[in-house]
Amino acid sequence: MDHDAAMAELDVSSLVVARVGSVEATTATTLPWVVLDGAGLPIAPVSDFLRELLACGNTPASCRSYAYDLLRWFRFLAATDADWRRAKRADVRDFVLWLRTCHNPARDRRSPDAPTPGSLNARTGKPYLKTGYAPATINHAVSVLSAFYDHHLQTGQGPLVSPVPPQSRDGRRLEAHHNPLEPFQLHRRGAYRQKQVDREPRAVPEDVVEDLFNSLGCQRNRALFSMFLSSGARAAEMLGMTIGDVHPGEGRIYVQTKGLGGAKEACPASPEAFAWLALYLGELAQDGHCPSPDAPVWWTLRGPRRPLTYTALRAVLNRINARIGANITLHDLRHTLCLRLIEDPGITLVDAQQVMRHRRITTTSTYLRPRIDEVIAKVHEHYTRPKPPPQPLTGWTYNPDDLADVFGNG
Structure with a gap:
């Protein structure tokens, strides 16, 4: 069975992706981080891309973040027996589906008596992290893959067509020449980009700050x-x-x-x-x-x-x-x-x-948007505020000025 047929029948929920390879720091100023494969050897296309990032003004911390996303991608390719140069859109699609369903190993740092993932904390009202990858993490991974393949597309070392769909319909970067005096416009999400919750500002309640x-x-x-x-x-x-x-x-x-x-x-x-x-x-x-x-x-x-x-x-x-x-x-x-x-x-x-x-x-x-706890408190005050008693009707009379205009002063 060829790779395309295998990808069509791939069940990512049962896919086992081995945690091989690692991201290691180096002493070289031109390559502060390197991604190693399962044999402990540097992955050359990733190293070349990280050098490009550093040359474009990105910090070593950004290179480290990109390195971990690419390590996850190459682990997935190894599990599906695919070559990075021949990756297609279906590979990126299944990679995103795998991220949506698999367990995030970073959550293993929880203690045995930790609260249930995704539950709300009674004091702060903020949910605990879920066991999987967050939508923002998945979107970042897709953006990293897009930049990685765009780089190798320009250098001629990768596939002829990037397997990652562009962010916008015409392939141009959104808001590349935006007028700062005009408001930003909403655009359609790109393929495989996840919906992200518009989170409210996470202020710590004053009583919790005092206890802290x-x-x-x-x-x-x-x-x-x-x-x-x-x-x-x-x-x-x-x-x-x-x-x-x-x-x-x-x-x-x-x-x-x-x-x-x-x-x-x-x-x-x-x-x-x-x-x-x-x-x-x-x-x-x-x-x-x-x-x-x-x-x-x-x-x-x-x-x-x-x-x-x-x-x-x-x-x-x-x-x-x-x-x-x-x-x-x-x-x-x-x-x-x-x-x-x-x-x-x-x-x-x-x-x-x-x-x-x-x-x-x-x-x-x-941060100007009202917080939900403040809104709930104000609405509760509205419902519990005593209503003023109805004013008794005292009848009605004619306005003397109106009578003077109709009948005159005589």
Whole structure:
């Protein structure tokens, strides 16, 4: 049976995709990440594509994200006994169907007593992650495949026709020459792109924020979460901050902003956050650990001290969530700050955009939409508000001015 006939009869729900290969970091500046196959050898077409990404100004973090999507694609091709150069639209279709039905191994980090996937948290109202791949993850994978095959289509190393359908009907990039003074128009979703829920801003309730800070048992965590909640910095930006990036006299910190190739931008921070930070750095000095201006700000608590990683920080937050019965993420703190700024009448929408470092004002304007819990509270107040008693009818009389106009003053 040829490959086309096999793909026509493929049942992706029973397909076993072996977790072979890996994404490994390298010491080469021109290729920070490499995708290895099952034999431990680099996949040459992926390496060539990742070099192209880096040359086009993408960050090593973006290359790492693309590498994992392509590793998943080559694992699927190995399971279906297909060659990447001869991949067709049916292969991409079955790949998407497999992602929609298979188990996401990243969810295996759950503890045995973790809440049911997809259920709502009673305190935050936010659902827990489901066991499969999210629609946004599938859409990202399709976009990566499209860029991968477009690159090899231009270099002549891949198939003559890309197996990934274009995003728009005419194959051009949507909004490539959009006038920023005009609103964005809705377009038809491309083939295999999944519907994504238009999520509301995920602000952490005030009582949950209070419980969060009450559960912090060290100066480092108090300084760290105060910085998150008052600066709006992302996790990678905060963990990449150095001692020299802290300017308490100016009330600001400097972080490497996402998407700007390592350029640093200023972020405001609250006086409370700087006070906790001073106490934390004082503890480091008492322990004989005095980082240089180029050293990271955040370190592990137990020796030998090491720079704090995202994995360790996420473990800290997971323990806090278990204690207070919530499912907060670090990015939720960023959403919370933006909503607080939006609700302050002394801060404009443009000011909030600058603090959050959104590229477009339309991104910041999504926080203007009322949250569902606020709407429910207002509607409940409407139903329970006592209605005014009906006014008794006092009859009616003629207006003297109207009578004067009809009959005259005599």
